[in-house]
Amino acid sequence: MLPVENPTTSYWQATSADSPIHDHGRDGPLPTEQLFDVVVVGSGISGATAAYTLLRGEEGDDDDDDEARTTKRPRPKVALVEARRACSGATARNGGHCRPDAYAGFLRYAAIVGKDQAHKVLVNERQTMDYIRDTAQREKIDCDWWQGKTFAAFMKHEVKALSRKSYEAYDEYGQLNKEEVTWIEDAEEAQRVTRIPGCVGAATFTAASVYPLRFVHGLLSRSIDAGLQLFTHAPVTSIEHQQQKQEQGIWTLSTPRGTLRAKHVLLATNGYTEALVPGLGDFLLSHKAQCSSIDPPPAYRDEGSLKQTYSIAKGGEDFEYLVQRPCNDAKRSSKGGPFILGGGHPLTPRDQVVGTVDDSTVSDAVTEHLRTYPGRTFEGWNDDESRLTHVWTGIQGYTRDSLPLCGQQAWSDSAGLWLCVGMQGHGMARAATCGRGVARLILGQLAGANEAAMTDEQWEHASGLPSCFRWTNARSKRRDVDCRYE
Ligand SMILES: Cc1cc2nc3c(=O)[nH]c(=O)nc-3n(C[C@H](O)[C@H](O)[C@H](O)COP(=O)(O)OP(=O)(O)OC[C@H]3O[C@@H](n4cnc5c(N)ncnc54)[C@H](O)[C@@H]3O)c2cc1C
Known part of the structure; x- marks a missing residue:
């Protein structure tokens, strides 16, 4: 291993x-x-x-x-x-996405370690983002740090309801920062701001992207x-x-x-x-995941480039996450570099995900899923004008709590x-x-x-x-x- x-x-x-x-x-x-x-x-x-x-x-x-x-x-x-x-x-x-949880995991962690520790877990995530930013700045490490807002885009009503439950529980606990988290209940408004026609609601909060x-x-x-x-x-x-x-x-x-x-x-x-x-x-398991980079079509460059990072959720393991890289290629006049897009987890049989440390292979089904995902998800994305440039896998460590x-x-x-x-x-x-x-x-x-x-x-x-x-x-x-x- x-x-x-x-x-x-x-x-x-x-x-x-x-x-x-x-x-x-x-x-x-x-x-x-x-x-x-x-x-x-x-x-x-x-x-x-x-x-x-x-x-x-x-x-x-x-x-x-x-x-x-x-x-x-x-x-x-x-x-x-x-x-x-x-x-x-x-x-x-990884996906280069530094996305401290602002409320969503509160109930899940609270069920395992209690509310006070669950709150500390969320606080620690925010501290981690601040630590990376401050360290990169102080040490002058050029790692394309970008900090702004992220969307949690809900693709199903039950996913939205579950997220809302945690939002309310964290609010009741007294620690939800409503200036930080914006809840978008109205589906039409969520679709407009996220540019995702199928989404039924969204939330936004602070996140970052980085060249890890x-x-x-x-x-x-x-x-x-x-x-x-x-x-x-x-x-x-x-x-x-x-x-x-x-x-x-x-x-x-x-x-x-x-x-x-x-x-x-x-x-x-x-x-x-x-x-x-x-x-x-038995407590710490290896867990394989796949990610990709995709050059976007003109509609997602320049003024059309994404202004937020994303997590797009259908429920459980069925979610995609993405950041759009800044475009540093001086030869290209456009803003808005590649999408770094990961997900497609449910498409790989579990025995090829858990307990393996083989990051030398990719799943063809996941590759095809990722290649076509933006076209199936974002408005105005033309697959003929975009290009999958890299696809890869990596091994994570998952604990049983x-x-x-x-x-x-x-x-x-x-x-x-x-x-x-x-x-x-x-x-x-x-x-x-x-x-x-x-x-x-x-x-x-x-x-x-x-x-x-x-x-x-x-x-x-x-x-x-x-x-x-x-x-x-x-x-x-x-x-x-x-x-x-x-
Ligand atoms: C495809 C993918 C996408 C992801 N996307 C995101 C994301 O967008 N945002 C996010 O927050 N997280 C993401 N993650 C998870 C994140 O990358 C990891 O949680 C994090 O990088 C773990 O860092 P680490 O230093 O603990 O482990 P690693 O970066 O895995 O480092 C462990 C190192 O130990 C070395 N090693 C292991 N065994 C030995 C040995 N016996 N001898 C010597 N060296 C050894 C390995 O070679 C490796 O370099 C993603 C992960 C993957 C695989």
């Missing part, structure tokens, strides 16, 4: 060949003789934000000048090891400047803990290029984690094993603060704190995350959601 060697190529990968980070540290044996404070496994947005926080601190303002650092904490010795190219998992294959791979390569580059040792093309095949007499012990990570040794191991390995933590696979899995395996003797995984199909609004949160906990541990002994309240304070994200033994046994169908 390791990442396969010949994955499909996403739009983001195809258009970022100039990045010097892709194959950084790909040659030679690994430095087995060194003992790292932390080895991070996985270079997606989770692993990259963790490495960045470990090395550059909270605001990325830890000074690069060693002398200036004497009054600050010593910088830990950190390596990041990646099976394939740098950022080549789900983060390099460039954001992560930017973080990795800033972390390398701060001392990160990045090794790509080095799949970790096993991890082993050796207890030392008085101390917490040393982890050994095996790869075909030799071993690495560390006091702490952070697995940011998403849907691949079971390969390294046997037994976790639909929430991220963060923190230390605190209940076993093997101290120092940390996870930041399970972002579902929603990692752009989750993973960055999760990576930062786990890094905060590890930094605390290196400074003498004891994560295992923390109350949930202390854990929330130390990590900045809702405690329902915390990795506990009891949680790994939960089965609230059947990921095969949701």
